[in-house]
Amino acid sequence: MxxxxxxxxxxxxxxxxxxxxxxxxxxxxxxxxxxxxxxxxxxxxxxxxxxxxxxxxxxxxxxxxxxxxxxxxxxxxxxxxxxxxxxxxxxxxxxxxxxxxxxxxxxxxxxxxxxxxLSLDLKASLLEDAAMMSYRQAAKHNGGQATQSASTVMHVVHKQGKVITALDQLDPATRPVPPVLFVEADEDHVPHQDGTNHFLKIVYVHEGYSHLGHHKFGLKHPFYITGEYPGPEGTDEMWRTVMDCIERQYNGLPKRFFLAGDGAGWIKTGANFLPNCTLVYDKFHLKKVCKQAAVGVAGNLGETLMHWALAGHSSFLEDYFKVRLADPQLRAGEERSLRQARTLIRGNWKQIKANNDSDFHGCSAEGHVSHILSERFSSRPMGWSQAGTDSLSQTRVFVMKDGKVLEKLEANAKRIGKAKLALRIxxxxxxxxxxxxxxxxxxxxxxxxxxxxxxxxxxxxxxxxxxxx
Known part of the structure; x- marks a missing residue:
C-alpha cells in the first residue's frame, strides 16, 4: 500500500x-x-x-x-x-x-x-452557514466538488439542528448568583409555508448591562432560549426551559427578577415561573402605544403622553382619552386606535411604572429580535416550517455566541455510538x-x-x- x-x-x-x-x-x-x-x-x-x-x-x-x-x-x-x-x-x-x-x-x-x-464535518458546516444565510447560499458555499442542494441543507437543519439546545450556551462552571437577574422577551412574526404567520419567541437572561463606549452597551453573561413554543403548553415548556437554564447556570436563585417585554400573555406567564418577579412594560412598546394614542394630532403629543405615563400621571391620561373619544369629528379608525391604546395602558399600568425602579436597567428586546430573529427569518420573502424555525433559531444563537457546531455534533454522535463501538472493536x-x-x-x-x-x-x-x- x-x-x-x-x-x-x-x-x-x-x-x-x-x-x-x-x-x-x-x-x-x-x-x-x-x-x-x-x-x-x-x-x-x-x-x-x-x-x-x-x-x-x-x-x-x-x-x-x-x-x-x-x-x-x-x-x-x-x-x-x-x-x-x-x-x-x-x-x-x-x-x-x-x-x-x-x-x-x-x-x-x-x-x-x-x-x-454527508460526513459530519460537512453537516456541521452546512448547519453553521444555514444559521446565517439562505439554504441555497449555504449549499453553494459548502458545495466544493460535491455540489449540495438547498433541500439537502434543509434536511440537515431539521435533523442535526435539533441536537443544539439552549443548555449548550451555558458556561461549563456554575456561576455565583447575582442579586438581580434580568429576563427580557419578545417575538417575531414568521411566515409559514401554509401562508400563515407564527410567533417565533425569544427569551434571554442576563446579569445587567456593561458600557462598551460611544453609547454602546453589552449584556453580561447572557443566554437565549428561542423557538415557536405554540399554545399554552408550549409557553409553559418555554418557561420551564428558562428556569432549567437558570438553575444549571447559577448556584442558587437571585433575590429578584425583572421580566420585561410588550405585555403579551405568554410573557406575563413567565412571572408564574420566576420567583420574586417584577413585570416591566418596556419603553419601546410604550412609545409605540403613546404614538398610537396621539393619532390624528400633529406634533409631539406622543412624547408628552409617554412622559405622563412614566411619571405616573394616570389622571392626565384618562382625561386625555375622555376628551378625544368624546370628539364628534373623530373617525372610526382613530377611535379604534385610541381605545386599543387606552386598554394597553390601563392593562399594563403597574408594569409601566416599574420602569422607574432603581434596580431596573432598561430593555433591549426589540433590538435582539431584529438582530437575532428578523434578519434571518422574516426580513425577506420566505416560508418556514416549525421544525425549521425551532432548529435554526436556537442554532443561530449558538453560532452567534461562537459555539462550535462540529464539536456538538461529534459529542452527540459519540454518545450514541459509544456502546456499539465498545462491543465491536x-x-x-x-x-x-x-x-x-x-x-x-x-x-x-x-x-x-x-x-x-x-x-x-x-x-x-x-x-x-x-x-x-
Whole structure:
C-alpha cells in the first residue's frame, strides 16, 4: 500500500510544480495559484482519506477479534461527501456469527453514520452557514466538488439542528448568583409555508448591562432560549426551559427578577415561573402605544403622553382619552386606535411604572429580535416550517455566541455510538492501525524529500537560483 501513498504524494507535488511554474512564467497570478493549489490539495486529500479508511478496514478484517466473531459477506463501495470533496472507498460487510446481524465494522469504528451521504464535518458546516444565510447560499458555499442542494441543507437543519439546545450556551462552571437577574422577551412574526404567520419567541437572561463606549452597551453573561413554543403548553415548556437554564447556570436563585417585554400573555406567564418577579412594560412598546394614542394630532403629543405615563400621571391620561373619544369629528379608525391604546395602558399600568425602579436597567428586546430573529427569518420573502424555525433559531444563537457546531455534533454522535463501538472493536486493532500509519507517514516523508531534492523540476531550480522573470 506504500506505493499508493507514494503515487498520491507524487501527483500532489507534481501538480503544484506545474502551477508554480505557470506563476513564475507569468501565465497566472498568485490568486489563481492559491485557488488551483487548493483544488489539487483537496483532490489529494480525498484520495488519502479513502486510503486511510481502506487501511483501517484491512486492519479490522485481519484482527483475531473479527475472525472469531464475524464472517465476511461482501465488499461494498461507498461515497461520502466531505468539506474537502467526495471520498470514495471500499470496505467489508460482516455478519455476526452469533446473532446473524450484518454490519460495516469500519463505519462504526470511524463514526460514519449508517446510510449517510454527508460526513459530519460537512453537516456541521452546512448547519453553521444555514444559521446565517439562505439554504441555497449555504449549499453553494459548502458545495466544493460535491455540489449540495438547498433541500439537502434543509434536511440537515431539521435533523442535526435539533441536537443544539439552549443548555449548550451555558458556561461549563456554575456561576455565583447575582442579586438581580434580568429576563427580557419578545417575538417575531414568521411566515409559514401554509401562508400563515407564527410567533417565533425569544427569551434571554442576563446579569445587567456593561458600557462598551460611544453609547454602546453589552449584556453580561447572557443566554437565549428561542423557538415557536405554540399554545399554552408550549409557553409553559418555554418557561420551564428558562428556569432549567437558570438553575444549571447559577448556584442558587437571585433575590429578584425583572421580566420585561410588550405585555403579551405568554410573557406575563413567565412571572408564574420566576420567583420574586417584577413585570416591566418596556419603553419601546410604550412609545409605540403613546404614538398610537396621539393619532390624528400633529406634533409631539406622543412624547408628552409617554412622559405622563412614566411619571405616573394616570389622571392626565384618562382625561386625555375622555376628551378625544368624546370628539364628534373623530373617525372610526382613530377611535379604534385610541381605545386599543387606552386598554394597553390601563392593562399594563403597574408594569409601566416599574420602569422607574432603581434596580431596573432598561430593555433591549426589540433590538435582539431584529438582530437575532428578523434578519434571518422574516426580513425577506420566505416560508418556514416549525421544525425549521425551532432548529435554526436556537442554532443561530449558538453560532452567534461562537459555539462550535462540529464539536456538538461529534459529542452527540459519540454518545450514541459509544456502546456499539465498545462491543465491536478492541484496542489491538487500534494499535495495529497506529503502527501502520506511522510506517506510511515515513514513506510519504521520504517521497517528498526525493521530490524536493534529487529530482528538482525547473520551477524548483528557478527558485533556488534566483530565476529572473
Amino acid at each position: 506504500s506505493s499508493m501513498v507514494q503515487q498520491i504524494i507524487t501527483e500532489m507535488v507534481t501538480a503544484f510544480g506545474k502551477s508554480a511554474l505557470s506563476l513564475l512564467e507569468g501565465e497566472q497570478d498568485f490568486a489563481h495559484l492559491v485557488c488551483e493549489t487548493q483544488v489539487n490539495m483537496n483532490k489529494s486529500l480525498c484520495q488519502l482519506l479513502g486510503w486511510t479508511l481502506e487501511e483501517a478496514d484491512r486492519n479490522i478484517t485481519a484482527s483475531q477479534f473479527r475472525q472469531q466473531r464475524y464472517s465476511i459477506k461482501a465488499i461494498r463501495e461507498r461515497r461520502l461527501d466531505t468539506r474537502a470533496g467526495t471520498v470514495e472507498f471500499k470496505r467489508h460487510y460482516f455478519e455476526d456469527k452469533q446473532t446473524g446481524e450484518k454490519v460495516f465494522l469500519l463505519d462504526e469504528f470511524v463514526g460514519i453514520e449508517k446510510g449517510a451521504r 478492541d484496542t489491538r486493532i487500534k494499535r495495529r492501525f497506529s503502527d501502520q500509519t506511522a510506517k506510511y507517514a515515513a514513506v510519504a516523508a521520504a517521497e517528498f524529500v526525493q521530490q524536493a531534492s534529487g529530482r528538482r523540476r525547473s520551477w524548483q531550480h528557478g527558485i533556488t537560483h534566483d530565476w529572473a522573470l
